[in-house]
Amino acid sequence: xxxxxxxxxxxxxxDIHKPGDITLLKYLRDYxxxxxxxxxxxxxxxxxxxxxxxxxxxRACLIKLSKLDGANIETIEGLSKDGKLHPIQDAFVKEGAxxxxxxxxxxxxxxxxxxxxxxxxSDEEIKExxxxxxxxxxxxxxxxxxxxxxxxxxxGSLKESLKTEITKTGIGESPVKKDAFAKVTGRPIFADDIxxxxxxxxxxxLSAYPFAKVNSIDAAGAFKQPGVVKVLTAMDIPGRNxxxxxxxxQPVFAQDVVRYMGDPVALILAETEEQAxxxxxxxxxxxxxxxxxxxPEEGMKSDAPLIHKDGNVMKHVKVRRGDxxxxxxxxxxxxxxxxxxxxxxxxxxxxxxxxxWVEEDGTVVVMxxxxxxxxxxxxxxxxxxxAEEKVRVIYTPAGGAFGGKEEPTVxxxxxxxxVYTGRPVKMTLTRQESLIMSxxxxxxxxxxxxxxxxxxxxxxxxxxxIADAGAYESLSQPVVFRSAVVGAGPYDIxxxxxxxxxxxxxxxxxxxxxxxxxxQVAFGAEQQMDKIARCLDMDPFxxxxxxxxxxGRATITGQVLKKDCAYLKTLEEVEKxxxxxxxxxxxxxxxxxxxxxxxxxxxxxGLGAGKRDRAGxxxxxxxxxxxxxxxxxxxxxxxxxxVLTQMASEVTGIPYEEFTVISNDTAQTIDGGVTTASRQTxxxxxxxxxxxxxxxxxxxxxxxxxxxxxxxxxxxxxxxxILKKKGKxxxxxxxxxxxxxxxxxxxxxxxxxxxxxxxxxxxxxYSLRERADHQAKVPLEKYNIHFAYCFNTQAAxxxxxxxxxxxxxxxxxxxxxxxxxxxxxNCHCQLEGAIVMGIGYxxxxxxxxxxxxxxxxxxxxxxxxxxxHVPEMETILVEEESDGPFGAKGMGEVPINSTAPAIISAIYxxxxxxxxxxxxxxxxxxxxxxxxxxxHSS
Ligand code: FES
Numbered sequence: 001x002x003x004x005x006x007x008x009x010x011x012x013x014x015d016i017h018k019p020g021d022i023t024l025l026k027y028l029r030d031y032x033x034x035x036x037x038x039x040x041x042x043x044x045x046x047x048x049x050x051x052x053x054x055x056x057x058x059r060a061c062l063i064k065l066s067k068l069d070g071a072n073i074e075t076i077e078g079l080s081k082d083g084k085l086h087p088i089q090d091a092f093v094k095e096g097a098x099x100x101x102x103x104x105x106x107x108x109x110x111x112x113x114x115x116x117x118x119x120x121x122s123d124e125e126i127k128e129x130x131x132x133x134x135x136x137x138x139x140x141x142x143x144x145x146x147x148x149x150x151x152x153x154x155x156g157s158l159k160e161s162l163k164t165e166i167t168k169t170g171i172g173e174s175p176v177k178k179d180a181f182a183k184v185t186g187r188p189i190f191a192d193d194i195x196x197x198x199x200x201x202x203x204x205x206l207s208a209y210p211f212a213k214v215n216s217i218d219a220a221g222a223f224k225q226p227g228v229v230k231v232l233t234a235m236d237i238p239g240r241n242x243x244x245x246x247x248x249x250q251p252v253f254a255q256d257v258v259r260y261m262g263d264p265v266a267l268i269l270a271e272t273e274e275q276a277x278x279x280x281x282x283x284x285x286x287x288x289x290x291x292x293x294x295x296p297e298e299g300m301k302s303d304a305p306l307i308h309k310d311g312n313v314m315k316h317v318k319v320r321r322g323d324x325x326x327x328x329x330x331x332x333x334x335x336x337x338x339x340x341x342x343x344x345x346x347x348x349x350x351x352x353x354x355x356x357w358v359e360e361d362g363t364v365v366v367m368x369x370x371x372x373x374x375x376x377x378x379x380x381x382x383x384x385x386x387a388e389e390k391v392r393v394i395y396t397p398a399g400g401a402f403g404g405k406e407e408p409t410v411x412x413x414x415x416x417x418x419v420y421t422g423r424p425v426k427m428t429l430t431r432q433e434s435l436i437m438s439x440x441x442x443x444x445x446x447x448x449x450x451x452x453x454x455x456x457x458x459x460x461x462x463x464x465x466i467a468d469a470g471a472y473e474s475l476s477q478p479v480v481f482r483s484a485v486v487g488a489g490p491y492d493i494x495x496x497x498x499x500x501x502x503x504x505x506x507x508x509x510x511x512x513x514x515x516x517x518x519x520q521v522a523f524g525a526e527q528q529m530d531k532i533a534r535c536l537d538m539d540p541f542x543x544x545x546x547x548x549x550x551x552g553r554a555t556i557t558g559q560v561l562k563k564d565c566a567y568l569k570t571l572e573e574v575e576k577x578x579x580x581x582x583x584x585x586x587x588x589x590x591x592x593x594x595x596x597x598x599x600x601x602x603x604x605x606g607l608g609a610g611k612r613d614r615a616g617x618x619x620x621x622x623x624x625x626x627x628x629x630x631x632x633x634x635x636x637x638x639x640x641x642x643v644l645t646q647m648a649s650e651v652t653g654i655p656y657e658e659f660t661v662i663s664n665d666t667a668q669t670i671d672g673g674v675t676t677a678s679r680q681t682x683x684x685x686x687x688x689x690x691x692x693x694x695x696x697x698x699x700x701x702x703x704x705x706x707x708x709x710x711x712x713x714x715x716x717x718x719x720x721x722i723l724k725k726k727g728k729x730x731x732x733x734x735x736x737x738x739x740x741x742x743x744x745x746x747x748x749x750x751x752x753x754x755x756x757x758x759x760x761x762x763x764x765x766y767s768l769r770e771r772a773d774h775q776a777k778v779p780l781e782k783y784n785i786h787f788a789y790c791f792n793t794q795a796a797x798x799x800x801x802x803x804x805x806x807x808x809x810x811x812x813x814x815x816x817x818x819x820x821x822x823x824x825x826n827c828h829c830q831l832e833g834a835i836v837m838g839i840g841y842x843x844x845x846x847x848x849x850x851x852x853x854x855x856x857x858x859x860x861x862x863x864x865x866x867x868x869h870v871p872e873m874e875t876i877l878v879e880e881e882s883d884g885p886f887g888a889k890g891m892g893e894v895p896i897n898s899t900a901p902a903i904i905s906a907i908y909x910x911x912x913x914x915x916x917x918x919x920x921x922x923x924x925x926x927x928x929x930x931x932x933x934x935x936h937s938s
Contacts, residue, residue, distance in 0.1 A: 005069035009034070010078025016065065024068065025049045025060035028075060035193040036076035036105040036186025038399070040134075040349040041431040045859035047133030048349055050106035051075045057113035059132065076105035076186035079112070088112055089184040091150035092143070093176055096825040099137035099833065100637030101183025102349040102399025107133050108184065111147045119155040121147070130867040134859065136347055136400050137637045139836030140867045142829050169656035171646055171886045174825035178641040178661055179397065191353035191368050191396040192428045199355075200229055202410070202417045202427040203276035205266040205283050206436065207258035210506040210852025211292035211307070214256055214265065214285060221282035222268055227275030230420050231283070232267045237416065239385030243408055245375055245674070249308070250472035250509070252383050252412050258287070259307055260471035260506050261852060262437035269417045269425060292852050296468045296503030297445070307471065307504040314469050315477045315502040317484040321556055321772035322495030324451075327460035331451030335531045339448070339524040340917045342846040343468060344441040345856070346513060347864055350399020351434040356414040357424035364391045364415050369398035371406045371512075371634050372674035373664040383412045384419060391415070395664035398636035402837075403512030405636070406674055407474055409437050436854050439511025440847055442479055442502075443468040446487075446524035451495075452532050456546045460495040461488045461528075461556070465521060469502040470509035476502040479510060481609065482517030485768060488556050489525035490567050490602040490791055491547040496556045496772065506852045512676055514834065514893045515603065519841070519900075522601035523918060526901035530597065530908065540598040540905075541575045549602070549791070558772030558783035564882035564889065566817035567602065567791035573815035573876045574598070574793045581797075581811065581874075591802045594810070595910025600793040601897030605890040606679045606762050608786035613679065613762040616670025617687035619648055619695045620755035623748075625720070625741030627654055630662045631688060632672015633680035638830060638892050640680045643822040644688045647885055651692030652699075654716045658740075670757060678890025681822065682788065683762055685885035690758030699743070702752050706730050763787040763883070788882055791817040792894045794835070796902035797871075800910045802934075805926030807907060809839055809869070815876040816895055820887035824877060831875040831895045838899025840865040844919050863919075 004017045009032065019027075025042070028034040028051070040046035042061045049060040052074040079086040085093065088111050098104050107130065114121060114129035121129070126147045127140070135143060169175040182189050219231040234241055234255035241255065242248040254263040266283050270276035293299040299312035306312060328334060354368035364384065370376045373393035381388045398405055410427040417425035429437065444467045451460035465483050469476035484500035502510070513519075533543040549567050554560045578596070588594045607613045618630045629648045635641040641661040649656040662668050672684050699721075703709050707727030714723050720739035727733070732742035747754045766782050774780065797811040812835050821827045844863035848855040856862050881887030900918060908914045913928030 005066065007068045007071040007073060009073045010075060019065040022065050023061050024063040024065055027065045028060060034075050034077050035188035038102055038105065039192065040102065040351065041859050043431065043858055046349055047110065048103055048106045050109045050133060052109055052113050055113065055116060057110040074109070076109055079108065080185055085184065087153045088115065088147070088150040091146040091153065092184050093180045095142045095146040095149060096174070096829045097138060097142040097146040098177065098180045098183045099829065100398060100400040101179065102190065103133060103135040104183050105186035107135065107143055111150065114147070115151050115154060119151050121151060127867040127870065134349060134864055134866065136349055136864065137833050138829055139832035140870045141832040141873055144867065169646060169649060171650050171822055172820065172824065174823050175642065175646065175656055177639055178645055179635065189397050190350055190399055191355055194355045194367060194426070196424040199424045199426050200269045200271065200417065200421055201273040201276050202414060202425050203268050203273065203280055204264040204413060204433070205280050206433065207254060207261050207263040207265060208285065209258060209287050209289050210261050211290040212258050213288040213290060214254060214258060215288055216286045217266060218284040219266060221284065222279040225275065225279035225282055227271035228268060228279045229271065230269040230417065232416060232420060233265065236420065237383055240382040243379040243383065243412060244473055245407060245475060246477060247473040248379065248382065260508055261854065262508055264413065267413050267417060269421055292506035294505055294507060294849070294851055296466045296505055299503040299505050307506065312504045313501055314473055314504055315480045317481045317500045319484050319487065319496055319498040319556055319772065320770065321558065324460045324462050324495045324497045327495035328451045331459055332454040333452050333532065333535050335450045335528055335535060337448050337524070337528055337531065337916060339446045339527060341444050341520040341523055342918055343443040343507070344513065344841060344845050345435060345847040345862055346402045346404030346438065347859060347862055348398070348400025348402060348404055351429045351431055352409040352438065353428035354411045354414040355424060355426045356418040358418050358422060362390055364419060365394065366411055366415050367394045367396050368411050369396050369401065369405055370411065371401055371636065371676060373666050374671040375674055376408055376411055377666050379408055380412050380415045384415060392667045395634050398634065401636040402514045403516065403676065404438055406512045406676060407439055431859060432857050435857060436508065439474050439509045440470065441513035442476065442510035442517065442520065444483065444520035446521060448524050448528045450528045450532055452536065454536065456536055456538050456543045458491060458493050458532065458547045461493050463487050463498045465498070465500040467502045468507055468510055469504050470507045471504065472509045474509040474511040476510050479517035483521045485557050485785060486518045486602060487521040487525060489522065489529060490549045490600050492549055492553040493547065493556055507849055514837065515896050516677065516893065518601060518603040518894070519897045522599070522897035523901045526599040527904060527914070527916065530905040541571055544571055544600055556772060557768055557785050558774060559785060560780055560783070564788065564819060564880055565791065566878045566880035567600065569878045569880065570791050570793035570815040570817050571600065573878055574795050574813050577813045577874055577876065578795045585797065588799060593800050593802060593910040595798055595800065595906040595908065597796045597902040597905025597909055598793070599898040599901035599905060600791065601894055602789050602791045603894040603897065604677065604786035605682050605788040605790055606786060607677050608765040610765055610767040613673065613683060614759060615672035615684040615687045616757060616759040617684060617691045618670060618755060618757040619652065619691045621740050621744050623744050625739055625744060626660055627658045627740060628662060629659045629688065630669040631684050632664055632669050633684040634664045634675040636675065639823060639826040640675070640684065642826065643681055644684055646822055647685055647688045648692045651689050652696045655718050658718055670759060678790065678893050681888050681890050682884040683760060685888060686760035687758050689885045690760055691756045694756035694758060698752060698754060698756060702747055702750060706746050706750060707733060788884065788889050790889050790891050790894050792898050794898035794902045796899065796906040798903060798906040798910060800907055800925065802929065805922035805929060807843055807920065807922070807925065809871040809903060811872040811874070812899060813874045814895060814898070815878050816891055817878045817880065818891035819882035819884050819889035820879050821877045822886060822888050827877055827891060828875045830892055832873050834895035835873055835899050836865050836870060838896045839869060839903065841896065842900030842903040842918060842920060844921065846919055
């Protein structure tokens with residue numbers, strides 16, 4: 001038939017009459033329900049939609065369906081057979097190559113296309129084959145290891161069982177992650193994978209100006225467009241027209257004024273996404289543009305336009321210790337420097353998405369990937385003006401977050417749409433919308449002045465730090481605080497004067513981002529340490545050892561550290577590892593120079609600064625015999641579901657694989673607070689351990705009462721409880737075995753609830769004191785602004801091309817202080833992921849704006865690191881037990897901090913060029929090289 005095409009998908013034939021203009025991705029997802037191919041950008045920049053077409057890896061968003069006549073298409077759904085994973089999937093699971101999982105199906109398919117053609121690929125060939133697939137979580141290293149392993153298995157050179165077995169699951173072992181199977185098989189687990197038959201689609205009209213008065217909004221034209229069901233604006237919000245974790249002043253819909261180009265002005269709800277998109281053009285908004293503020297320094301000027309009525313400086317944090325003027329007067333050397341770090345996009349691969357509907361009893365349900373369902377519930381209920389109990393927020397796995405999903409984007413609008421229309425509503429941002437709406441890592445400018453004595457003791461630091469807070473507060477206050485309190489690096493410096501400012505501008509709001517204000521200052525402070533060491537002709541490890549924090553030494557805020565501070569060990573480990581690899585360093589090629597740089601950093605675990613920090617957890621066995629672990633933490637790829645299950649299993653004795661985890665569902669889980677500040681392993685971990693102890697006691701009491709057996713007389717297995725000796729008669733016991741279902745029945749007969757809850761509150765912390773000098777009448781604990789810190793040191797080895805300024809990172813060695821590693825494989829993989837993110841921060845990434853208008857409007861322009869940029873990485877876990885559960889602290893954030901400063905110092909070591917404004921693009925290095933004379937003509 002004319003205009004009919006035929007193709008195969010996973011071996012099944014399809015005939016399509018008039019295929020139209022749709023892409024293969026749309027066809028797979030919306031028409032076939034094959035949801036393994038993800039939509040991360042719809043522009044061919046992320047690779048999450050990769051499938052195989054006629055043996056080649058192809059990005060499905062770039063292919064028109066009409067071009068596929070006669071093609072054979074393979075998707076992730078066709079890979080595993082009879083519940084058995086393909087060797088590539090199996091290897092991804094075993095190597096810990098799956099974190100958030102959003103890139104995973106595309107990555108697996110790209111790997112399959114490679115291995116179908118080449119079963120013995122080199123590392124370089126693997127990197128080349130995966131270069132169109134971005135992974136923001138893993139740093140690619142585990143993925144590359146997985147592809148190599150899969151190749152060896154398929155090729156037959158590795159006689160390893162293909163079956164993924166869970167063998168060791170205890171604390172300090174690395175069981176298969178709880179969510180790995182779902183993610184590696186491309187199961188529809190993300191919010192955008194949820195479909196309802198009568199679902200409406202919502203699209204936001206965003207501001208056309210960075211700063212403008214809004215005189216009127218006329219939506220009449222949009223109402224008349226095909227498929228449009230409803231148009232909503234600020235007038236339609238029944239409750240509070242504002243959200244924000246700390247200050248709910250960011251408008252759900254802009255009303256009289258827009259303050260950045262991500263401000264929503266109106267929402268269209270239509271039968272299809274395309275109809276909603278088309279109708280946006282018919283909303284008329286009368287704007288009156290205002291003079292904007294586009295840098296925090298402009299914003300601090302006395303005559304700057306006011307973005308909010310209380311002034312543009314939204315926060316000023318001071319750290320004061322000792323007497324800096326006297327200390328500088330006796331310093332042998334004084335080193336000054338001014339540094340800037342760029343605004344950076346999180347670039348999680350899953351764009352923000354939510355699905356909402358209203359239950360028969362009036363409960364508004366929102367399914368979305370948030371970093372804190374309870375916080376979202378409060379913001380949604382306030383906007384809708386209904387009781388919090390009438391809103392249920394259910395966490396869907398986040399396809400990456402890194403802090404960027406702490407604030408809502410579409411969730412309140414989606415709930416509002418469902419309430420107004422009575423129909424389910426889905427809203428998913430396009431990549432471009434996501435880029436302009438979402439929060440960013442703060443741009444910061446840092447002026448530093450350090451004073452040191454000839455023997456390497458840093459005796460004074462003075463700093464002025466200015467951060468671009470953007471248009472709304474979001475989490476800028478604690479970010480600016482963090483930049484101040486860790487602003488001098490992990491050193492005990494007796495005389496300190498730091499001023500840290502957050503300033504409103506008409507740029508996107510600065511928010512939480514892995515490192516949370518400690519990343520920017522790690523760059524400035526560590527460049528200063530490198531300069532001091534060079535000025536004194538001192539070894540970079542030595543100067544850090546002289547000044548480094550350790551047990552009994554105080555931070556610049558006066559907090560005396562405990563035994564769990566293992567900073568010096570991170571230095572020692574990196575020093576040893578570097579000495580080992582120095583012997584085998586490659587000789588630089590012609591026109592190339594090799595350099596080595598060292599950097600350290602630290603960061604808090606938990607909220608601190610006097611804030612109540614708590615989390616709850618519960619464990620229960622239900623009537624069907626299912627063992628549930630319910631936690632408030634969100635697993636956005638960092639592995640909290642897994643480590644918390646390891647803890648629950650360790651304490652209860654119930655096998656790891658028996659647990660079903662439910663996380664962050666406000667109807668089912670106790671509030672765990674926002675997943676931020678590297679806090680969940682510590683805080684939710686304590687809560688889980690507490691709940692596990694209680695459940696163990698409940699079961700123990702039950703079995704003594706019912707069958708008369710003590711703990712030593714029974715053990716838990718995968719299906720139930722094995723009684724090791726005969727007990728009293730009980731109808732639920734069969735062949736010395738009680739199933740979990742039977743256990744529930746026994747408990748019910750005895751009016752015992754097989755459920756334990758526990759709420760853990762973290763050790764008390766205190767606000768930052770006006771002065772950090774210890775005063776006689778002030779107990780030392782009052783200086784504890786945090787209950788724990790974690791430390792990191794890295795060495796970078798780089799090669800710089802003298803002619804082009806191009807930098808190749810050859811190797812990163814990283815040592816991480818983390819208390820105890822609950823799941824070591826995951827810890828290593830977190831380190832690798834953070835390092836590669838740090839390479840991007842140091843060398844290429846920047847979210848650029850000109851006068852508030854986005855320049856980097858797609859993923860490609862952000863210059864995220866790809867597989868081909870991955871260096872050799874050696875990661876070292878430094879385990880010094882802490883007060884955390886099983887001795888663990890947190891570790892997800894701090895490893896990103898040391899990478900960029902180590903690389904920049906290594907570039908200086910290689911060339912004599914010090915880049916003080918990140919990212920260190922080849923153009924900046926080349927500019928610096930013009931002033932360097934090496935005494936040869938190369
Ligand atoms: Fe690759 Fe998250 S696991 S993007």
